Amino acid sequence: MSIKKLLIANRGEIAVRIIRAARELGIPTVQVYSKADAESLAVRLADESVEIGPAQASKSYLKQEAILDAARSTGADAIHPGYGFLAENAEFAAAVESAGLIFVGPTAHSIRLMGDKVAARAEAAAAGVPTVPGSNGRLDGVDAAFALVEQTGFPVMIKAAAGGGGRGIRIARSADEFARLMPQAQAEAQAAFGDGGLYVEKLIEGARHIEVQVLGDGHDVIHCFERECSLQRRRQKVWEEAPSPSLTPAVREKLCASAVALAKAVHYRGAGTLEYLYDDRSGDFYFLEMNTRIQVEHPVTEMVTGIDLVREMIRIACGERLRIRQEDVRLSGHAIEVRINAEDPAKGFAPNPGTVTALGSPGGNGVRFDSMLYPGYTIPPFYDSLLGKLIVHDEDRPSAIRRLARALGELTIDGVLTTKPLHQALARDADVQAARFHTAWLEPWLDTNAARLSPVSAPPATGGQ
Incomplete structure (x- = not known):
């Protein structure tokens, strides 16, 4: 199996980085871009480019079907997601492979498994890798959460199960703070990731x-x-x-x-x-x-x-x-x-x-x-x-x-x-x-x-x- 043409489903410096690596391997590239990125360096460097939507990422770089259509129309047989946008989206990885294309990254199963922070903790524990003391799974209601923090003690971090980039995290140093911050963390996680699931870890200060x-x-x-x-x-x-x-x-x-x-x-x-x-x-x-x-x-x-x-x-x-x-x-x-x-x-x-x-x-x-x-x-x-x-x-x-x-x-x-x-x-x-x-x-x-x-x-x- 080999890649005949690589589509880059990203922008900015990482898109430039991928284009250069592909060229060194003798692989032609396709750069997708929003209207706002028509004059970007990645568009200038790629062998081909395809506009996929307006400036808003939700209408361009996050539009899975537009990216797949660009691959089909240009004959690209592989997609590199870079970082951010759809890079850790298991559904996108699965859609790429279902379309008969190569996803330059892990399988959808690995992305899904390790993208869920609770599931990842469980995998780590099973592999003998130390994890921060905290919940073994998603928190099941306020009562279960309070029972857990009584065991771990304060301070604790309330974290989004599907989180990343520091979003959906709150630090509670007392029971009152914990009760006040949990709903905030849940709302932010739901808004950012479409998943309001939370878990709790002991805060290791000065780490x-x-x-x-x-x-x-x-x-x-x-x-x-x-x-x-x-x-x-x-x-x-x-x-x-x-x-x-x-x-x-x-x-x-x-x-x-x-x-x-x-x-x-x-x-x-x-x-x-x-x-x-x-x-x-x-x-x-x-x-x-x-x-x-x-x-x-x-x-x-x-x-x-x-x-x-x-x-x-x-x-x-x-x-x-x-x-x-x-x-x-x-x-x-x-x-x-x-x-x-x-x-x-x-x-x-x-x-x-x-x-x-x-x-x-x-x-x-x-x-x-x-x-x-x-x-x-x-x-x-x-x-x-x-x-x-x-x-x-x-x-x-x-x-x-x-x-x-x-x-x-x-x-x-x-x-x-x-x-x-x-x-x-x-x-x-x-x-x-x-x-x-x-x-x-x-x-x-x-x-x-x-x-x-x-x-x-x-x-x-x-x-x-």
């Missing part, structure tokens, strides 16, 4: 967020080591690095082995990520969830292992067995990725779409800039504000931070405000340099340092480029 990258072919699974993703704002990652500076070799070995065990248990196919909380005071780690897709932060893993994860996803979707053995995966140096968003960090990260009047990409050894930008491009206001990712690699963490600071200094995106000043300030921070942080570290830091984060941007150009 780190560690994730393990895996590759599977439905039979065998390997890990590509871990990433540290603890620098978060509103549970959204801001800065990611590999390997984690907080793990000992012994913990790393146990953590990665647990990820492989769980991925094997569900016969995982493609690239996936298992997320954990890690308490570096005790050395304990706890499984949180599995992301059944490529991650935004996958480049740091590529930089430290030399493995092109997107190309491997495509090869696996073609029916190839894993070409890489576990003993061949080696860590080399240290990599850091920072997300460059069209936001003003000095004003509560207010979105700042507009026209890019000039673009200067950093270069040099160990520097990579994955983006959707070109001079003259107008950033549409309808989607996520991520413009690109600046990734650096060097021989060790201190060197990587210095290289990051140098590369950020070279990066220029004129015409819009971006989060570049945030990353420059973080790279200078003593706690960040010493890796003294956890998942709740960044937001208080932002409260203290917001005034230092005013972006500088050239005024919009008055003439054409």
Whole structure:
């Protein structure tokens, strides 16, 4: 089995990333796009492009039948969903395969199983992977919920069973808060995911967020080591690095082995990520969830292992067995990725779409800039504000931070405000340099340092480029 033409059911920097990987494999590409993305870099780079609807994602990138029609009309025999939108939608994966097409990702069964956070916890427990103390299943009414938190104690996290991206989560530190927040979490989960199911976990305060990258072919699974993703704002990652500076070799070995065990248990196919909380005071780690897709932060893993994860996803979707053995995966140096968003960090990260009047990409050894930008491009206001990712690699963490600071200094995106000043300030921070942080570290830091984060941007150009 081989892919003759690949359709990308996404947009932005990940669409560009997939097009480039496919081209290196000799596979022609089809880019679907909304009216707002007609001038996007992905449309310019793809071999073919098909408009699928208006700007609203609900009428374009989330319209399954429009995407399938685009595949049929262009003769595409495979679809890569990227991340976000339909990437973890089991019904879409099933519809792609029912249409006789190849879904570049896991099976619909794996997506459905691991997408339900309660079912995923049960699978983890069955595979011997530690989970955070909490409910073994969905909460069955208020009385059952209160009985559970009496056992776990406060504080607890109320979480959406079908959740993701930090939505549907509430932290309760008392019985009164718990009673007040449960209905809020349920309503948000229902609105965001069409599923109001909840579960409860003990809140592990001061923990780190560690994730393990895996590759599977439905039979065998390997890990590509871990990433540290603890620098978060509103549970959204801001800065990611590999390997984690907080793990000992012994913990790393146990953590990665647990990820492989769980991925094997569900016969995982493609690239996936298992997320954990890690308490570096005790050395304990706890499984949180599995992301059944490529991650935004996958480049740091590529930089430290030399493995092109997107190309491997495509090869696996073609029916190839894993070409890489576990003993061949080696860590080399240290990599850091920072997300460059069209936001003003000095004003509560207010979105700042507009026209890019000039673009200067950093270069040099160990520097990579994955983006959707070109001079003259107008950033549409309808989607996520991520413009690109600046990734650096060097021989060790201190060197990587210095290289990051140098590369950020070279990066220029004129015409819009971006989060570049945030990353420059973080790279200078003593706690960040010493890796003294956890998942709740960044937001208080932002409260203290917001005034230092005013972006500088050239005024919009008055003439054409």
